[in-house]
Amino acid sequence: MITEILNHTERGVMTVTLNRLDRKNSITAAMYGAMADAIALAQADESVRVLVFQGHETVFSAGNDIGDFLNNPPAAQDSPVFRFLRGLATFTKPLLAAVCGPAVGVGTTMLFHCDLVYAGDNAAFSMPFVNLGLCPEAASSLLVPQMLGYHRAAEALLLGEPFMAEAALEVGLVNRVVPPTEANGVARTAAQKLAAKPLAALIETKRLMKQGQQQRVLDQMAAEGEVFARLLGGPAAKEAFGAFMEKRKPDFSKI
Numbered sequence: 001m002i003t004e005i006l007n008h009t010e011r012g013v014m015t016v017t018l019n020r021l022d023r024k025n026s027i028t029a030a031m032y033g034a035m036a037d038a039i040a041l042a043q044a045d046e047s048v049r050v051l052v053f054q055g056h057e058t059v060f061s062a063g064n065d066i067g068d069f070l071n072n073p074p075a076a077q078d079s080p081v082f083r084f085l086r087g088l089a090t091f092t093k094p095l096l097a098a099v100c101g102p103a104v105g106v107g108t109t110m111l112f113h114c115d116l117v118y119a120g121d122n123a124a125f126s127m128p129f130v131n132l133g134l135c136p137e138a139a140s141s142l143l144v145p146q147m148l149g150y151h152r153a154a155e156a157l158l159l160g161e162p163f164m165a166e167a168a169l170e171v172g173l174v175n176r177v178v179p180p181t182e183a184n185g186v187a188r189t190a191a192q193k194l195a196a197k198p199l200a201a202l203i204e205t206k207r208l209m210k211q212g213q214q215q216r217v218l219d220q221m222a223a224e225g226e227v228f229a230r231l232l233g234g235p236a237a238k239e240a241f242g243a244f245m246e247k248r249k250p251d252f253s254k255i
């Protein structure tokens with residue numbers, strides 16, 4: 001297990017912590033691989049009843065590590081990022097997240113697959129795929145309109161503007177907003193409550209709530225993945241990523 005993803009299991013709760021603060025918890029292919037492995041382990045291990053993702057009280061995740069992403073673009077459906085996303089979407093036990101500070105790109109889209117989300121009042125959610133010349137991933141093009149309604153989804157996905165914890169609470173993306181120092185603890189308390197409940201009843205209840213939607217989610221993820229891979233090689237993404245590396249504003253005027 002790499003040190004940028006920490007994995008700890010206690011009393012039936014596995015907690016996966018993003019631990020790459022110097023890069024704002026941006027996620028490399030190796031980190032996606034480690035998180036996908038943790039999900040698979042949590043799914044298979046009977047002693048794990050609940051899975052929690054958390055970051056730091058100042059930042060959840062800056063999304064894909066842009067440099068690593070350019071060097072290791074997700075090429076195939078079995079690449080680490082897709083394994084991670086499919087693992088989230090098909091995880092049968094309760095899945096929780098504690099989110100503080102920026103949650104960019106996959107830092108926000110992964111939350112649509114969580115059952116309970118607790119946010120610090122400093123949480124800022126954003127899905128700036130268009131601004132990067134890309135398209136949504138993690139089935140967010142399906143799940144965001146479903147949860148937010150079309151027009152608010154268009155604001156989030158076309159304009160790509162951040163929205164704060166209170167707005168996320170209002171649309172139902174988060175369950176509770178708390179001081180950032182308390183978010184991980186509040187998620188842990190909820191996870192421990194769930195871990196004390198009968199697992200089969202939890203699994204069946206989650207399955208029934210999601211029934212009918214899962215295949216659609218997986219199909220949407222696969223369709224997004226194809227478009228995403230094509231756009232990643234395109235001129236707008238090159239300009240956006242180049243601008244990020246050079247710390248300047250992108251110029252899409254000639255694209």
Ligand code: COA
Pocket residue numbers: 022023024026027061062063064065066067102104105106128132
């Ligand atoms: N990939 C690679 N490096 C990243 C990164 C990412 N997604 N996000 C941040 N970093 C790096 C920065 O380049 C910076 O490196 P430096 O110290 O060598 O200059 C360092 O992490 C700190 O980031 P910084 O931007 O100074 O922190 P901040 O607190 O001012 O802002 C964010 C935090 C998350 C709002 C901002 O970093 C950001 O917008 N990152 C890009 C998010 C993004 O577009 N992700 C891709 C989604 S697909």
